[in-house]
Amino acid sequence: MNVLSVHQFxxxxxxxxxxxxxxxxxxxxxxxxxRAIAAEHIGETLINLFYEPSTRTRISFGMAASHLGMxxxxxxxxxxxxxxxxxxTLEDTIRVLNEYDPSVIVLRHPETGSANRAAAVSDVPIIxxxxxxxEHPTQALLDLFTIKEAKERLDDLHIVIGGDLVRGRxxxxxxxxxxxxxxxxxxxxxxxxxxxxxxxxxxLSDHKLEYEETVDMHSALRTADVxxxxxxxxxxxxxDAALDVVxxxxxxxxxxxxxxxxxxxxxIMHPLPRVGEITPDVDNDPRAVYFRQAGNGMYVRMALLDIxxxxxxx
Ligand code: NCD
Numbered sequence: 001m002n003v004l005s006v007h008q009f010x011x012x013x014x015x016x017x018x019x020x021x022x023x024x025x026x027x028x029x030x031x032x033x034x035r036a037i038a039a040e041h042i043g044e045t046l047i048n049l050f051y052e053p054s055t056r057t058r059i060s061f062g063m064a065a066s067h068l069g070m071x072x073x074x075x076x077x078x079x080x081x082x083x084x085x086x087x088x089t090l091e092d093t094i095r096v097l098n099e100y101d102p103s104v105i106v107l108r109h110p111e112t113g114s115a116n117r118a119a120a121v122s123d124v125p126i127i128x129x130x131x132x133x134x135e136h137p138t139q140a141l142l143d144l145f146t147i148k149e150a151k152e153r154l155d156d157l158h159i160v161i162g163g164d165l166v167r168g169r170x171x172x173x174x175x176x177x178x179x180x181x182x183x184x185x186x187x188x189x190x191x192x193x194x195x196x197x198x199x200x201x202x203x204l205s206d207h208k209l210e211y212e213e214t215v216d217m218h219s220a221l222r223t224a225d226v227x228x229x230x231x232x233x234x235x236x237x238x239x240d241a242a243l244d245v246v247x248x249x250x251x252x253x254x255x256x257x258x259x260x261x262x263x264x265x266x267x268i269m270h271p272l273p274r275v276g277e278i279t280p281d282v283d284n285d286p287r288a289v290y291f292r293q294a295g296n297g298m299y300v301r302m303a304l305l306d307i308x309x310x311x312x313x314x
Contacts, residue, residue, distance in 0.1 A: 001125055001308050003125075005137055006135065006177040009137075009141075011181070012314070020302070037069075038069050042070075044069070045071050045072070046104050046305070047097055048062060049075060049106065050074070050107075051084065057139070058074075090109065104125045108129040113132075115127075116131075130169055134172070136173050139297070146292065147226055157225040158184075158187070164194045164230060165190045165197075166193070167237070168231075170230060178209065184210075187214055217258065221266075222261050229270045229278055230277070252277060254282055255282065268290065269290055
């Protein structure tokens, strides 16, 4: 099984993944539990192939594999450290890695559609760890897992998604995954030149998910159950010079003034890294769950690896 897009999942599959993730979270909480799962996938291997910077995704996949007894190989900064620097195509690199018979290849690449290209030439499962301005499906899975953990439901939610939504792949994936659940409503908060893509809006309309687009962050926050904030994707602005860069200002910053209008039982999420759009004084607010959210990534990735290797997802 490849993991290429959130479109491939249905509700029962998400429940299966989240159940496994909870199980692994519980196992990791005790040394006997850690030992019990440490032999689960001995002999299996993961290759991390990252052509773009990563902290959480690459390390949490590596840690997830290690906790399950797998061995981990790979390269960070593959653009420079792999044969890509000599001009090798992604397809050729994937074909070569297939020859080493790994159990799974985790790929992050700056081009939208690259994970699909890799999967087309690979017998080994490909996990899309972010393809340019396309998708980041495993991030959306851990985001949803975090919402479920904190809110105890995945329907009937008002989710406020803000930031650079035209270039941010995590917002794109999460919004589309939320469309699987009933009665959710999304407010997209962004500057007019950073709005969420038409393809995402079409997907939401097809799934009858109600959404609005606004520049008024404070009024959107007033009724939020979930706030999902993102950074300006500066590195992609360079590659996409047609779009004007407008730095988000104080009106797009989650700070003490934003906390004042946010409901007491809401949660504040961010895929991280944040670079100013959530001020550090928000971190101690009980509604801030972004570091826990990052931690959940490891459990969800353990679940995915386990499910892919055992081929247990219907
Ligand atoms: C995100 C990404 O790579 O898209 N990072 C992550 O994996 N948590 C978000 C970002 O870089 O802004």
